[in-house]
Structures are given as C-alpha cells and as structure tokens.
Amino acid sequence: MNRRDFVRTLITPVLILPWTRSAGSSQGEGSLHLLSDHPEDYLPMLIAELRRLGIKVKRDPIVRSVGVGEPQPPSFTAAWNGRVIDLRRSGLTALWRRMREDGLSRRLTVVDLGEPNRSGGPAEEAMVKVDGRVVDRLPLKSSACRAYPVRDGHVTVRTGLGFARVTDSSCRQKICASSPPVSRAGERIVCAPGRFILEIPGRGYWDTTTG
Amino acid sequence: MKAKRYLGCLGLALALSPACLGRKDWHSSTLFFFDTVCDLSLNCDAEEYRILEKEIGDVFSRVEGSFAPGVEDFSSSLVVELFGPARQVYLDSGGAFDITVGSLSNAWGFHGGPQHVPSPEQVRAALEHVGMDRVGLENGRLIPPPGMVFDWGGIAKGFGVDLAVKAVLGRGVKNGFINAGGDLYCWGMNPEGKPWRVGIKNPRSEGFFGVLNISGVGAATSGDYQRYFEEAGVRYHHIFDPKTGYPARGKRSVTVVGPETKVCDALSTAVFIHPKPEEFLGKYPEYGAIIVDEKGKYCLLGKTYGASFTQ
Numbered sequence: 001m002n003r004r005d006f007v008r009t010l011i012t013p014v015l016i017l018p019w020t021r022s023a024g025s026s027q028g029e030g031s032l033h034l035l036s037d038h039p040e041d042y043l044p045m046l047i048a049e050l051r052r053l054g055i056k057v058k059r060d061p062i063v064r065s066v067g068v069g070e071p072q073p074p075s076f077t078a079a080w081n082g083r084v085i086d087l088r089r090s091g092l093t094a095l096w097r098r099m100r101e102d103g104l105s106r107r108l109t110v111v112d113l114g115e116p117n118r119s120g121g122p123a124e125e126a127m128v129k130v131d132g133r134v135v136d137r138l139p140l141k142s143s144a145c146r147a148y149p150v151r152d153g154h155v156t157v158r159t160g161l162g163f164a165r166v167t168d169s170s171c172r173q174k175i176c177a178s179s180p181p182v183s184r185a186g187e188r189i190v191c192a193p194g195r196f197i198l199e200i201p202g203r204g205y206w207d208t209t210t211g
Numbered sequence: 212m213k214a215k216r217y218l219g220c221l222g223l224a225l226a227l228s229p230a231c232l233g234r235k236d237w238h239s240s241t242l243f244f245f246d247t248v249c250d251l252s253l254n255c256d257a258e259e260y261r262i263l264e265k266e267i268g269d270v271f272s273r274v275e276g277s278f279a280p281g282v283e284d285f286s287s288s289l290v291v292e293l294f295g296p297a298r299q300v301y302l303d304s305g306g307a308f309d310i311t312v313g314s315l316s317n318a319w320g321f322h323g324g325p326q327h328v329p330s331p332e333q334v335r336a337a338l339e340h341v342g343m344d345r346v347g348l349e350n351g352r353l354i355p356p357p358g359m360v361f362d363w364g365g366i367a368k369g370f371g372v373d374l375a376v377k378a379v380l381g382r383g384v385k386n387g388f389i390n391a392g393g394d395l396y397c398w399g400m401n402p403e404g405k406p407w408r409v410g411i412k413n414p415r416s417e418g419f420f421g422v423l424n425i426s427g428v429g430a431a432t433s434g435d436y437q438r439y440f441e442e443a444g445v446r447y448h449h450i451f452d453p454k455t456g457y458p459a460r461g462k463r464s465v466t467v468v469g470p471e472t473k474v475c476d477a478l479s480t481a482v483f484i485h486p487k488p489e490e491f492l493g494k495y496p497e498y499g500a501i502i503v504d505e506k507g508k509y510c511l512l513g514k515t516y517g518a519s520f521t522q
Contacts, residue, residue, distance in 0.1 A: 069441055173437075190248045192246055193246065197248070206408055208409055209411070210410075210432045210466055211412030211413075
C-alpha cells in the first residue's frame with residue numbers, strides 16, 4: 001500500500017461517518033421535529049422562531065420526513081446542543097392551537113440544523129418528468145402546489161422552503177406520497193405506475209442506490 | 212475562395228468531433244419496467260448507447276412478460292432457465308426462498324386486491340398451494356400442481372439485470388451500471404475513476420445507512436418498508452415466510468452483494484426470512500449480506516465488499 005492509499009484508508013472512515021449516519025439519529029448541532037401532515041404550513045414560523053431564539057438555521061436546511069405508524073396529535077419540539085427547547089413557551093401559542101385543529105397526523109418532519117450529511121449540494125429547482133419527458137421545472141424556494149396528469153390519474157407536488165415532495169397520487173401503493181422530500185442534487189421521488197419522476201438535477205453523492 | 216476554405220475547416224471540425232470519432236462518454240437513462248424505475252449509466256459512444264438502451268429495454272420487456280404473475284409460459288426458455296437457480300436457493304435455504312408463495316400474496320392482497328390480514332383459515336388454505344418441491348420439470352417444461360401460483364418477484368428483476376449486463380458486456384462496454392429498482396450490477400469504474408458508490412437505503416427513515424464501494428458485482432435488497440400496510444399498529448409486508456404464511460419477522464432489510472444479481476435477489480429474500488441465515492449463507496462464499504434487524508441494528512454476514520456504515 002503506498003502512502004496515498006494508506007492516508008486515504010485512514011481518512012475514509014472519518015469522512016464516511018457523517019454521510020452514512022441513519023436519518024433517525026440527528027447529527028450536527030440540533031434538529032427541529034414537527035409532527036404534522038402540513039409541514040409547509042408551519043415550518044416557516046417555527047424556523048423564524050428558532051432564529052429569534054438565536055439558534056442558527058442554515059439557509060438550506062436538510063429536511064427529512066417519515067411516516068409514523070399510529071396517527072398522533074400534531075406537535076413540535078427542537079433540540080439544540082443536546083438541550084430540548086420547548087418552543088411552545090416561545091410565543092407560538094396561536095400556531096399551536098391551529099395545529100391542534102388539524103386533527104391527528106401521520107408525518108414527522110425533521111429539520112437538521114447541523115451540517116449537510118448526504119447527497120449533493122442544495123439546489124434551486126426540481127424537475128418533473130412524465131414518461132421520460134421534462135414537463136415542468138419548479139423553483140424550490142417558492143411555495144406552490146401543482147397536480148400533473150399521469151397514466152390513470154395524477155401526482156400532486158408541493159414545493160417551498162427549499163424542498164419538494166409528492167403530497168398525493170392516484171397510484172395504488174402511494175410509495176411516492178410517503179417518500180421523504182427532496183432538496184439536494186441527485187435526490188428524486190418516483191411514482192412508477194404513473195411513470196413520474198420528481199428530481200433535483202445534478203450529480204448526487206451516490207452513484208446509485210439499493211433498497 | 213474564402214468561403215470554400217471555411218467550409219473545409221467546418222468539415223474537418225465535424226469529422227474530428229467527438230460524435231464522429233465515436234468518443235466514449237457517460238450516458239444515462241431512466242426506464243420503467245417491473246413496476247419500478249430502472250437506471251442505466253454506461254460509458255460508451257452515443258450511437259452505441261442508443262442501441263444498448265433499446266437492447267436493455269427489450270431484455271427487461273421480455274423478462275417482465277415472461278414472469279408476470281399468472282401468465283407465465285411454463286415451457287418458455289427463460290422460465291425454465293430461472294427455475295434452476297431459484298430451486299437451488301430454495302434447497303440451500305431450507306425452503307425460506309420459495310417462488311410458489313403467489314397464493315399467499317393473493318390472500319394478503321398484494322397482487323391487486325385490497326391489502327388486508329386474512330383469516331387463519333385463509334392463510335392455511337393458501338399454504339396448501341405453496342411448496343417448490345412439488346413443481347415437476349419434464350421435457351423442458353415446469354409442471355406445477357393445480358392451484359399453485361408463482362411469484363417470481365424475488366428473483367426475476369435480478370435475472371433481468373444479469374441478462375442485460377451480459378448483453379452490454381458482450382459489446383465491450385468497460386464501465387457502467389444497470390439498476391432495476393435496487394437490484395443492480397456495477398462494473399468498471401464510476402465517472403470519477405473510482406469503484407461505484409452504492410447507497411443502501413435506511414429502512415425506517417429518509418437517507419442511507421450504508422455505502423458499498425463495489426465493482427464487478429451485483430447487489431439486491433429485500434425490505435419490509437416499501438410494500439406493506441398497517442393494521443392495528445402492526446406492519447404487514449409482502450415477504451412471506453412459506454412455512455407460516457405470515458410476513459417474516461425479525462429484520463427490516465437485507466442487502467446481498469455478490470457475483471450474480473439474480474442470486475443476490477433470491478438470497479436477500481432467503482436471508483430476510485430465515486431466522487438463522489448464517490446456517491446456509493456459507494454455501495455462497497462469494498456473497499455477503501448486510502442485515503438490519505427489527506431494532507435497527509445492522510450486522511454483516513459473509514463477504515463484505517467494502518461496506519461501510521454506522522448507526
């Protein structure tokens with residue numbers, strides 16, 4: 001093994017760790033957790049509140065979203081430098097009441113307040129392809145909701161806060177609608193029955209994926 | 212005179228252009244087969260890529276048509292060819308991998324009907340039609356007993372990838388990958404001149420929990436997180452234990468890496484189902500498995516192929 005390979009072998013695991021950490025284990029300096037089916041409606045206020053509290057929120061935070069097994073009452077909280085911050089005490093009572101009126105939620109959104117840990121860099125727009133043709137380009141910063149006709153139905157996409165996600169689809173399995181939002185180069189959401197792809201253009205960190 | 216000279220220069224420039232020189236470049240496409248998305252990335256010239264893309268599409272289409280549930284031609288050469296390795300994994304895994312679980316998929320509604328938990332009687336009735344050891348092979352034709360329903364989903368995509376890769380390698384393409392819904396084969400180097408970096412999806416949340424740096428091998432993953440439904444807070448997925456008739460428990464995902472994608476495909480299902488996969492994986496020394504258990508912890512079995520990850 002030459003010196004370069006040796007150094008690379010030593011360094012690689014250190015470099016790989018942040019890239020391969022599971023999404024469930026928050027890394028960096030903190031994270032915001034929001035249990036709501038309408039994260040786009042509430043995240044701007046929550047992020048503004050975090051900033052007001054002096055917490056640094058990156059301009060293009062990584063936003064992840066997962067389904068929860070049992071529907072739960074909407075809620076939110078944040079952790080910063082190992083400390084839980086109860087945002088309900090910080091002037092968000094009106095938001096809190098509005099969320100509770102939404103009823104039970106099945107979606108947990110996590111905003112990573114730390115350094116980016118995956119995929120390519122932040123992007124400006126998402127590309128929508130149907131049947132292999134580019135049918136739309138959506139700015140990620142603008143809040144928008146659009147439905148696209150596909151085979152046997154439609155796929156609805158929402159954008160805003162630097163990410164895009166599929167909120168509804170007429171397909172049977174609805175894997176696309178439960179997929180996490182995309183925000184960085186190389187990420188995508190696919191609805192195979194509709195031959196629909198929502199993707200962030202550019203080369204991501206991974207060459208390809210399995211699973 | 213001047214115009215002629217310009218035309219001459221233009222002609223020379225065109226003749227020396229990358230397209231005319233047949234320069235190798237990276238080309239990628241996304242195709243839809245097997246009810247999923249298939250990605251190709253090949254390093255070749257543009258004209259060759261156009262031909263190969265069509266050829267790969269034809270291979271996938273042929274495999275898709277041959278193994279569609281309920282419409283198989285049991286004398287088709289592809290069906291008979293794939294039955295061999297499927298039966299081998301069935302035998303080696305003590306019946307954990309079984310392509311005759313179609314009646315269970317139907318009973319649970321994973322083949323078209325509404326997904327639901329069937330009654331124990333319905334499960335028992337479906338199990339009566341399961342058992343690969345009861346499939347005969349005579350005169351180049353499979354002979355299943357009446358009522359048996361095949362489910363080739365645990366091996367057909369990998370088989371399609373193997374056939375497509377064979378076609379592409381036969382044309383001398385030195386670098387590339389073909390990925391059919393997570394069943395993939397990578398060879399040569401990536402565009403950066405390094406082994407291919409394959410992300411392994413986290414089975415419970417967004418992102419990836421591991422990376423494979425591979426070349427010249429295939430990989431496939433079976434998991435409980437894409438095709439499933441929940442009832443009373445319990446997750447019911449589509450990977451059935453042929454012995455019980457219920458979704459296999461104890462693991463969230465299994466990724467298998469090795470020389471043939473169809474074997475990776477079948478072994479990932481077998482390892483997912485078998486409670487002690489170490490008992491049979493040793494029969495496949497060139498293959499390795501990355502297992503995420505029901506608590507989210509991972510472990511490696513067999514050959515690791517440069518897998519790196521953390522939790």
